[in-house]
Amino acid sequence: MSALIELELGRVARLTLVNPPLNLVTRALLEELDAALATLEVAAPGDVRAVVVTGSGERAFSAGSHVGEFQAQRGPEGRARLAYEAGVARRLAALPMPTIAAIEGNALGGGLELALACDLRIASERARLGLPEVRLAVIPGAGGTQRLPRVVGVARARELILTGKVLAAAEAERIGLVHEVVPAGEAAARASAIGEEIALRGPLAVREAKRLLDLATETDVEEGLAAELEASVRIFATDDMLEGATAFLQKRDPDYRGR
Numbered sequence: 001m002s003a004l005i006e007l008e009l010g011r012v013a014r015l016t017l018v019n020p021p022l023n024l025v026t027r028a029l030l031e032e033l034d035a036a037l038a039t040l041e042v043a044a045p046g047d048v049r050a051v052v053v054t055g056s057g058e059r060a061f062s063a064g065s066h067v068g069e070f071q072a073q074r075g076p077e078g079r080a081r082l083a084y085e086a087g088v089a090r091r092l093a094a095l096p097m098p099t100i101a102a103i104e105g106n107a108l109g110g111g112l113e114l115a116l117a118c119d120l121r122i123a124s125e126r127a128r129l130g131l132p133e134v135r136l137a138v139i140p141g142a143g144g145t146q147r148l149p150r151v152v153g154v155a156r157a158r159e160l161i162l163t164g165k166v167l168a169a170a171e172a173e174r175i176g177l178v179h180e181v182v183p184a185g186e187a188a189a190r191a192s193a194i195g196e197e198i199a200l201r202g203p204l205a206v207r208e209a210k211r212l213l214d215l216a217t218e219t220d221v222e223e224g225l226a227a228e229l230e231a232s233v234r235i236f237a238t239d240d241m242l243e244g245a246t247a248f249l250q251k252r253d254p255d256y257r258g259r
Contacts, residue, residue: 005032012195013051022063023055025110037091045203046258050195054102064109089142093117102191103127113142123169123178124187130166202240203258
């Protein structure tokens, strides 16, 4: 049986959904994705500095959950399956290094929920994005109702989720759902270029910055500022901080090691 997830490790790792033609989110794909995320969680800061998340082919990043599995998710027996999908999305969102979704084609339903769990989203001009679950009499259940309002605002999220509206890439960029739209076929390359840019920065500082940005949506400002101070103390004790300062004074590129 072929793999449903491909993970290529490196300073900019690549995590690919491989369930053509639409890269549907099935139980089997979730299990492989969960295992890949476990590998990334323990990667050393200097070894994996960013992750590009994408789907195979040109038709879809992921067109969402497999409707054929819906029947099995009815009643108490379905709770574990629904919780598992939501948990995998949370695990993706909680990765210590930045993640960049490269969206070619459709990112719908559970597929968009995976993209929303990433830090940045790059879409090709042919991409279509939305949470159309209510059209099938279900709701976004893997973080869509919680992450979309944090990205585009509550008013816009209400419109998109309650109508099941699907957006073209340009409109998704206009409302802040995606960060950048690129020509067809170039989403993965652009996402990788951003990953390489991140990889040049201090990896420990990048990880702390990501953690603090996540905290900003979950806590009051005073608690966030206190966490920022403690993180700054830790970062100023690192070898990377000394390397950054030395490289700046010597007018050379820094060589960060994640220490």
